[in-house]
Amino acid sequence: MTSGHTWRAHLAVATLLFALMSASCHVASSQITDYAFTYGKKGVDWQGVCTDPRSRFQSPVDITSCNATRVSFLGDLQRRARYTSSRRHVSLAHDNHTVDIFFSEPTNYIQFPMLNVQPYNNSVTWPPNTYTLASLGKTKPRVRLVRLELRQCHVHWESEHDLDGRHRDIEVHCVHTAQDPGQRPAVGVVGVFLNRTRKGSICKCDPMLETILSALPMVVKLPPKVKMPVAVRGFSAARFFPRDKTYFHYYPGSLTTPPCSEGLLWYVFRETKPICQRHFQLIADAITALNGRGEQNARDPQSLRGRVIYQWSGH
Numbered sequence: 001m002t003s004g005h006t007w008r009a010h011l012a013v014a015t016l017l018f019a020l021m022s023a024s025c026h027v028a029s030s031q032i033t034d035y036a037f038t039y040g041k042k043g044v045d046w047q048g049v050c051t052d053p054r055s056r057f058q059s060p061v062d063i064t065s066c067n068a069t070r071v072s073f074l075g076d077l078q079r080r081a082r083y084t085s086s087r088r089h090v091s092l093a094h095d096n097h098t099v100d101i102f103f104s105e106p107t108n109y110i111q112f113p114m115l116n117v118q119p120y121n122n123s124v125t126w127p128p129n130t131y132t133l134a135s136l137g138k139t140k141p142r143v144r145l146v147r148l149e150l151r152q153c154h155v156h157w158e159s160e161h162d163l164d165g166r167h168r169d170i171e172v173h174c175v176h177t178a179q180d181p182g183q184r185p186a187v188g189v190v191g192v193f194l195n196r197t198r199k200g201s202i203c204k205c206d207p208m209l210e211t212i213l214s215a216l217p218m219v220v221k222l223p224p225k226v227k228m229p230v231a232v233r234g235f236s237a238a239r240f241f242p243r244d245k246t247y248f249h250y251y252p253g254s255l256t257t258p259p260c261s262e263g264l265l266w267y268v269f270r271e272t273k274p275i276c277q278r279h280f281q282l283i284a285d286a287i288t289a290l291n292g293r294g295e296q297n298a299r300d301p302q303s304l305r306g307r308v309i310y311q312w313s314g315h
């Protein structure tokens with residue numbers, strides 16, 4: 001993630017995490033600090049939690065599929081999603097690093113499947129008592145569904161997560177948080193890999209994405225956080241999901257932009273979705289315009305530090 005977000009969403013995430021962490025005695029005050037940052041060094045020069053050696057569970061990571069622990073009983077993310085298609089418009093805004101897309105319909109959430117097991121407790125920044133992952137052991141852990149509301153989706157060029165040592169061209173992050181901050185964990189992010197189709201591909205550009213992405217050259221010229229409505233009917237975040245929604249990787253991590261708060265759960269689809277060359281270029285050009293000098297907005301993969309990545313597959 002993320003937070004490549006607008007101020008409001010960013011603040012909402014920071015506030016929720018702060019509320020989450022105040023409940024514990026592990027509040028790092030740097031957790032909610034925001035500051036100007038660049039991608040010139042891919043994140044190694046970011047401050048606070050981002051590079052604090054006690055921050056053990058940072059994102060993104062390199063997902064090594066042969067090392068992932070396979071669990072096959074947790075199902076299909078889209079079946080658990082209740083997204084309402086746009087009736088009139090979506091809104092776009094940038095935050096100097098990425099472009100966020102906001103959905104105005106009230107019903108937009110996923111019942112995120114989580115495993116009810118012991119939390120990680122060897123990190124100063126990972127909130128204890130969260131529903132998170134440890135060893136599966138002999139008995140099947142209980143699956144818990146936690147409703148998290150969609151706040152926004154945004155883009156990274158190139159992908160932040162690696163899959164088996166390889167980047168994809170684009171990664172979309174859709175950020176979901178709990179309306180009730182008492183609910184834990186408070187943030188779940190769905191990640192989707194996109195690769196551009198080769199030149200001469202017979203694949204057509206998605207017409208609904210065309211409408212939205214065509215607005216990018218205007219959006220990046222606006223001041224940060226200013227929302228621009230784009231008229232489009234029938235669009236929802238599910239449009240970003242790949243065909244196979246049952247196959248994804250799940251692990252505990254952090255925001256991928258300052259303040260790099262930990263306590264997030266990541267759900268990264270395995271399948272790479274195609275995006276047409278023109279749409280890829282609109283995204284890359286927008287990110288270039290925001291970050292300058294052709295800088296991509298992708299943080300380097302972080303060490304797993306003992307984390308297990310779970311692979312949920314319906315196959």
Ligand SMILES: *[C@@H]1O[C@H](CO)[C@@H](O)[C@H](O)[C@H]1NC(C)=O
Pocket residue numbers: 064067
């Ligand atoms: C795979 O898992 C083993 C055992 O946990 C670990 O030693 C190794 O470093 C992992 N490899 C990668 C590429 O993550």
Ligand SMILES: *[C@@H]1O[C@H](CO)[C@@H](O)[C@H](O)[C@H]1NC(C)=O
Pocket residue numbers: 036095096224
């Ligand atoms: C965005 O960038 C402009 C120009 O570099 C800067 O003045 C502004 O403070 C930045 N805003 C945010 C929210 O980072």
Ligand SMILES: *[C@@H]1O[C@H](CO)[C@@H](O)[C@H](O)[C@H]1NC(C)=O
Pocket residue numbers: 118119120121128129
């Ligand atoms: C933290 O870990 C220790 C052992 O490593 C365990 O006994 C304890 O219950 C854990 N606490 C929490 C809150 O998970």
Ligand SMILES: *[C@@H]1O[C@H](CO)[C@@H](O)[C@H](O)[C@H]1NC(C)=O
Pocket residue numbers: 166167168169195272
């Ligand atoms: C996606 O594109 C990258 C190069 O940009 C390539 O290394 C990778 O294999 C591609 N993956 C898929 C699944 O198409």
Ligand SMILES: [Zn+2]
Pocket residue numbers: 001002003004154155156173256
């Ligand atoms: Zn992101």
